[in-house]
Amino acid sequence: MITLIREMFSYPFMVRAMIVGTLVSVCASLLGVSLVLKRYSMIGDGLSHVGFGALALAVALNMAPLKVAIPVVIVAAFILLRVTENSKIQGDAAIALISTGALAVGVMLVSLTTGMNMDVYNYMFGSILAMSREDVVLSIMVSIIVLILYVIFYEKIFAVTFDETFAKATGINTNLYHMLLSILTALIIVLGMRMMGALLISSLIVFPAVTAMRICHTFKSVTITAVLVSIVSFIVGITTSYLYATPTGASIVIVDIILFILFQLYGLIIKKNV
Amino acid sequence: MSLIACDKVSFSYEKQIVVNELSFSIEKGDYLCIIGENGTGKTTLVKGLLGLKKPSGGKITVGDSFQPTEIGYVPQQTVAQKDFPASVYEVVISGCLNQRGMRPGYSKENKERANSNMELLGISDLRKKCYRNLSGGQQQRVLLARSLCATTSLLLLDEPTTGLDPVATTEFYSMIDRLNKKHGITIVMVSHAIKEAIEHAGSILHLSHSSYFYGTVEAYRHSTFGKRFLGGMEDDHIN
Numbered sequence: 001m002i003t004l005i006r007e008m009f010s011y012p013f014m015v016r017a018m019i020v021g022t023l024v025s026v027c028a029s030l031l032g033v034s035l036v037l038k039r040y041s042m043i044g045d046g047l048s049h050v051g052f053g054a055l056a057l058a059v060a061l062n063m064a065p066l067k068v069a070i071p072v073v074i075v076a077a078f079i080l081l082r083v084t085e086n087s088k089i090q091g092d093a094a095i096a097l098i099s100t101g102a103l104a105v106g107v108m109l110v111s112l113t114t115g116m117n118m119d120v121y122n123y124m125f126g127s128i129l130a131m132s133r134e135d136v137v138l139s140i141m142v143s144i145i146v147l148i149l150y151v152i153f154y155e156k157i158f159a160v161t162f163d164e165t166f167a168k169a170t171g172i173n174t175n176l177y178h179m180l181l182s183i184l185t186a187l188i189i190v191l192g193m194r195m196m197g198a199l200l201i202s203s204l205i206v207f208p209a210v211t212a213m214r215i216c217h218t219f220k221s222v223t224i225t226a227v228l229v230s231i232v233s234f235i236v237g238i239t240t241s242y243l244y245a246t247p248t249g250a251s252i253v254i255v256d257i258i259l260f261i262l263f264q265l266y267g268l269i270i271k272k273n274v
Numbered sequence: 275m276s277l278i279a280c281d282k283v284s285f286s287y288e289k290q291i292v293v294n295e296l297s298f299s300i301e302k303g304d305y306l307c308i309i310g311e312n313g314t315g316k317t318t319l320v321k322g323l324l325g326l327k328k329p330s331g332g333k334i335t336v337g338d339s340f341q342p343t344e345i346g347y348v349p350q351q352t353v354a355q356k357d358f359p360a361s362v363y364e365v366v367i368s369g370c371l372n373q374r375g376m377r378p379g380y381s382k383e384n385k386e387r388a389n390s391n392m393e394l395l396g397i398s399d400l401r402k403k404c405y406r407n408l409s410g411g412q413q414q415r416v417l418l419a420r421s422l423c424a425t426t427s428l429l430l431l432d433e434p435t436t437g438l439d440p441v442a443t444t445e446f447y448s449m450i451d452r453l454n455k456k457h458g459i460t461i462v463m464v465s466h467a468i469k470e471a472i473e474h475a476g477s478i479l480h481l482s483h484s485s486y487f488y489g490t491v492e493a494y495r496h497s498t499f500g501k502r503f504l505g506g507m508e509d510d511h512i513n
């Protein structure tokens with residue numbers, strides 16, 4: 001086992017995957033706390049399907065995948081946040097429309113052009129092998145920007161998440177922070193898709209936050225615990241994936257599920273003893 | 275110059291008028307209660323005063339001292355807040371954010387202000403407690419402490435005593451009295467309890483679907499508007 005793990009780190013692509021994956025997981029879990037608390041969890045899911053559609057388009061046009069996907073997903077994030085806020089179509093229905101619509105367009109594009117090849121399979125289910133050097137550099141840069149912005153605006157993000165009306169009434173530019181949240185979410189979803197796959201990326205956002213909320217009672221502790229949960233599930237998940245040749249995304253989600261159950265049980269036990 | 279003056283102000287949602295040609299003014303140190311049945315536009319009016327909703331007609335004039343950084347607001351609670359993981363301290367100090375601009379974190383003064391407001395409202399011992407596990411009365415105090423971090427001059431409260439038991443309600447009203455009398459904070463409170471309103475407030479704005487009343491509590495008691503709504507209640511008082 002130890003030798004296997006040592007062997008794992010001797011491959012440069014594994015080291016790259018480890019670094020990028022940890023950074024992206026941490027960012028996703030941070031954004032996830034706000035998205036889950038604001039009842040926006042499904043937006044992550046919707047955006048990932050839009051991301052898949054965009055990647056399929058890029059493949060069809062023979063363009064660099066991320067350069068197409070990033071702007072498209074950012075625009076979709078704006079639209080989704082807007083319709084969730086004020087819309088005659090119910091917010092969740094709007095998300096379902098956009099997300100299944102984009103997925104269908106993506107699948108059509110794929111079947112008309114390249115067909116279901118390995119590339120497409122990787123976009124759907126994720127693979128650590130799929131990341132090019134360029135992807136890696138971009139992912140690291142964007143993750144670090146997300147982390148810095150999150151730390152700088154942590155207090156404001158708390159205020160806007162907890163009580164947007166109050167924040168706005170007392171002169172905080174809530175639109176700005178909404179925009180920030182949607183852009184960052186869009187970026188992280190596109191970057192995380194290579195590793196997790198379009199179908200599973202939103203678990204990176206939702207699981208750590210929900211798991212942390214089983215036992216934590218302050219915003220700060222939820223945030224920190226979510227980050228730790230995301231790191232543990234990523235590392236254990238990717239190691240499992242390497243050792244048993246299972247798909248990366250699914251392996252990480254399985255660890256997430258186990259952690260969730262453990263935290264839930266622990267939460268019940270401490271509640272009983274109070 | 276008045277703190278806020280409304281001149282024939284109307285509000286509407288998609289062409290449907292909910293508040294029609296309302297005129298009143300709020301002076302420094304006032305204690306105004308806005309009363310009226312559900313759906314008469316009280317929350318809408320408060321949002322208008324806060325600048326969160328644009329009037330569809332008329333004009334709201336605000337004095338120099340009326341800046342977003344000088345407003346405290348206790349909103350009607352949202353469902354999402356009821357299970358939000360946040361400590362009392364985290365919620366209270368977030369009221370200071372309007373003084374921070376783009377700077378990250380909180381200053382020493384902010385922390386002191388949060389602490390002294392928690393002290394003032396008697397919630398210092400709850401500081402590490404989780405907001406969602408508090409009683410309704412305690413939660414309202416937390417939100418009040420937060421809004422005091424945001425202002426020293428004007429507080430707007432939207433049905434702050436909804437869901438509180440009678441004891442907590444009485445305590446809440448005397449706390450507001452103290453802030454108004456002792457600390458000189460201007461109070462604008464939405465309430466659906468007419469009895470408490472005329473007991474504590476200085477002036478009344480009573481909204482109904484067709485018309486409204488605005489004036490002092492005394493004038494309200496003697497107005498036809500007031501008599502209609504108070505009728506039975508005043509008799510209770512005398513007996």
Ligand SMILES: Nc1ncnc2c1ncn2[C@@H]1O[C@H](COP(=O)(O)OP(=O)(O)O)[C@@H](O)[C@H]1O
Nearest residue numbers: 287288292310311312313314315316317318319
């Ligand atoms: N966002 C909104 N969109 C459309 N109509 C609204 C909205 N908010 C409130 N209303 C309508 O405006 C009227 C007044 O609402 P509100 O100001 O909340 O009354 P109150 O606070 O006095 O109960 C109600 O009839 C309500 O249905």
Ligand SMILES: [Mg+2]
Nearest residue numbers: 316317350433
């Ligand atoms: Mg209301």
